Amino acid sequence: MRTLDNIDRIPTPPAQQLLDDYVLRRRPVIITDLFADLPIRGIDTAERALEEFPDLPVVVQPNYMTSLLERGTTGETRRTTLGQFLAQIEADPDTDDYCIEYDTPPQMDAFIQPTEHCRLIDPDDVRPLMFVAAPGNFAHLHYDGDQRHVLMYQVFGRKRYTIIDAREGRKVAPLSDPSMQRTSSLFLQNFSEDDKLAFLEYANAWDCVLSPGETLLMPMMAWHYVEYLDASMSVSYRLGRNRYTRFLAESVPIPSPYLQRLAVEFIDEQALTPQHLAAFAMLQDVSRRPYPTGEDRARALDACCMQLCAELDPQWSRAYTFYDHQRRESLERVVEPDGAPGADLPTPEAPAPAPAPDWEGTDLVSLTPETMVLMPLGDVGGKPSVILARHGRLELRLTIDAARPWLLDLLRTVSDGAVLSVSDLAQACGADVAEIRPVLAQLHERGWVAVPQGSEPAPV
Structure with a gap:
């Protein structure tokens, strides 16, 4: 087997450097020692895993692509233990059963915990998953739809990872069926080694073998293909999203x-x-x-x-x-002739706006549903600004200056979809009712805020 072997291997960088240099740039990288100080590093063979986790619950199923092509179904899942599954692999190394994208059992928490590198972007939106399969198994070329960057830690065994950037997506010939568009029509698992490498060079792919103790960063929405070179176990941390x-x-x-x-x-x-x-x-x-x-x-x-x-x-x-x-x-x-999507679908008529109130403290206010607040976007005359858009069009730019430093908080509050009284809104953004009244009048005149009828104010 030959690989392109074109992914950098580096010692653990500061989390911010990983974010800036690799995550945000959609560049794969292999970190050689991310979990080196945790007990999981000692579980580097199938035998050691069997000693520590014989009763670890796992869910296995036939390889979905093989099963789909041969039997017309993705196959049934079954519950077993890691010990029983590793015994099955030893008895039948050619089995196409595998455990994929299985929520990492809590029994492993004492052995591996997410580092700060796993908590980039949104630390409360991280998902750990586990993978186990026999040598010769594979993951068909596809991309994941949850829009998460992935840190894949190789516990034991070796796996080959091939990664293709989303911008190269047309080269992998995605299927046209709406339910299968995350799947390539190419069977890389059937390519000869020469043809595989030629295709990967054409697709500007990254290609590597991941060994025990190494962690691979796979960029969000990248196409990827995986070959199990040995009986292997991996744990992934799917990073949070913006x-x-x-x-x-x-x-x-x-x-x-x-x-x-x-x-x-x-x-x-x-x-x-x-x-x-x-x-x-x-x-x-x-x-x-x-x-x-x-x-x-x-x-x-x-x-x-x-x-x-x-x-x-x-x-x-x-x-x-x-x-x-x-x-x-x-x-x-x-698509409509003017380029707006949904020509053959009904577009509702906008209701007439309620009469403009005096914006007293008891008046209710909410953002109209078709609007969107775009958060700070550069400077205007040296002052930060907020842009507002409706129906996909930029309509209004508001400057946040010393006279109204609370403006951003006001817009954030109303953009959450809550119905608030004017006095509660003023309190939430740290302003007086008299200060926010002209802003509400301006937004109401443009159809940006509504006066809800028959609604109860939200608690603050």
Whole structure:
């Protein structure tokens, strides 16, 4: 076996350096000693794992791709123990059963704990998973739709990892079926070694063998293919997400190549441009519209992702494969002539705004549902500013100056969707009712804030 062996191996860097140099740049890296001081480092063979964790509960299933092709189903899962599964592997090294993406059992907590490197971006949004398989098994070329960077620790055995950046996604010929677009049509597991290396060079891939004690950073939304070279066990920490990538993962139902390509634009919140923020506002707007069915909503969002990909990266307006052509042809039927997604779907008429109140302390206020507050975006005349967008269009820029330092807190508070009284809103942002009254009047005049009727104020 030959690999490109083109991923850097480094000692554990400071967490901020890992974030800046690798996570935000979508660059894989192998950390050689991230968990070297924890008991898990001593579990570096299957025999040691069997001594420590014979009764560790695991769930196994047949390799989903092999089972799907041979039997037309992904196969049934079954519960067993690590000891029983390792005995099965020893008795039948060719078994295609494996344990994948299984929540790491609490019995392992005393042996491995997430370091600060595992808590980047959002420390409360980390998910640990476990993998065990026999030599010769594989993970078909695919990408994960949860939009998380992954730190994969190799406990015992060796695995080959091949990683392809999301921007190269068309080269892997994703399937066109909406339920399978995270899956490549290429069977890398059947390629000859020469053909495999030639393809990886064409796709600008990263390729390595991960050994016990090493940890691989796999970038969010990257295509990856895995070969089990030995009976192997891994533990992964799926890192938390920012508010943009979490929204894309949870609110866009079809994990298409367009969503994949678009998502990597939002990895670094500090690098977002007005074009990025307008694109995100458009996705939010399309997501909030009412649709006859969930399928209609999913297709409208997929069409929106296709349109925004072409705007942010014109190369993505060109089809690489017949699958691309099919996908574009299907989605263009749900795009309006002016470029707004959802032409064949009903767009509701906006209700007439309630009369402008005097914004006394007891008046209620909330943000209208089609609006979005974009947080600080550079400076205007040396002063920080906030941009507001509606229906995907940038409409208003408000400057945060010494006269109203509470403005950002006010906008954050109303953007949470709560219904508040004016006095509670003023208290929440540290201002007087008289100070915030002209801002509320300005926002109401533009249709940004509403006066809810028949609502109860939210507790503060």
